[in-house]
Amino acid sequence: MQIANAYSILYSIEDNRDLKLCNSSSWQVREQRKKSKHIKHKMSDTENKAITSNSPSIVVYWLADSRADRILLLLEELELPYVIQKFERGPDKLAPAELKKIHPLGKSPVIKDGDKVVAESGFIIDYLISKYGKEKHLKPTNEEDLFQYNYFLHYIEGSLMPILVMKYIFLNLQKQAPWLVKPVVNGICNKIDQLYLGPNIRAHLDFLEGELKQRKWLAGEQFSGADIQASFTLEMLLKRSNANEENVPNLSRYVAAMRERPAYKRAMEKVGKSCIAE
Ligand SMILES: N[C@@H](CCC(=O)N[C@@H](CS)C(=O)NCC(=O)O)C(=O)O
Incomplete structure (x- = not known):
């Protein structure tokens, strides 16, 4: 099931990190609600209506001014539901240490697809296209x-x-x-x-x-x-x-x-x- 464009939900998390939920599924939203006690956003009727139960749960750990933009482009091309967790660079221009909690190298992009952590933009691209993008023809067959x-x-x-x-x-x-x-x-x-x-x-x-x-x-x-x-x-x-x-x-x-x-x-x-x- 794919939900085109349309809506995003901004959650405020107590640790000041924004969790942006884009094109979400009901499963994702409910899981996300369960996980975070600090969510202040209340979903609108439209958001609730667009929710379904069998979409993938992809989280993109996005760093400002980084190759992570590639993965957003891909997910939009694939019209897949996903969540963006945003990280800002420090004054030294490096990624915050929190990214190391997702993957030991602490780089972006890195995604979570269900319980799988996938790193390396080229690999993430090929992985997502092969798993979810067959009918979008983003990988040549000839x-x-x-x-x-x-x-x-x-x-x-x-x-x-x-x-x-x-x-x-x-x-x-x-x-x-x-x-x-x-x-x-x-x-x-x-x-x-x-x-x-x-x-x-x-x-x-x-x-x-x-x-x-x-x-x-x-x-x-x-x-x-x-x-x-x-x-x-x-x-x-x-x-x-x-x-x-x-x-x-x-x-x-x-x-x-x-x-x-x-x-x-x-x-x-x-x-x-x-x-x-x-
Ligand atoms: N080869 C990796 C490179 C990942 C990478 O180095 N990302 C940079 C952003 S463009 C990064 O996280 N830099 C922050 C840091 O090194 O602290 C990929 O394609 O995903």
């Missing part, structure tokens, strides 16, 4: 597109993300360096950027531009889980490289098309943003 789907699911986290994370770390290092050592820190960071990060980012931009010149989406003419995995990362790539529609027209067209998807818009609404790379 050999060539499936080959690209698997490649890009791994490429995004294995090759592209590490470069972008390094770029982010060095940028922050420069911003946070005390004035006395700033010239030295800037010198080192600029050299790394010039010798390593810059050329690598250029190579990724050229590679992706070439791939997207050949087809609409990463794994063919059909939108797939590989695009969901790429969503967060490609927006970041464009933002951090200052690339635009003039030098990467196909990549820019791709990101713009992603942002136009109704599921993307619904996911962003749920976390109060207009786009991933806001």
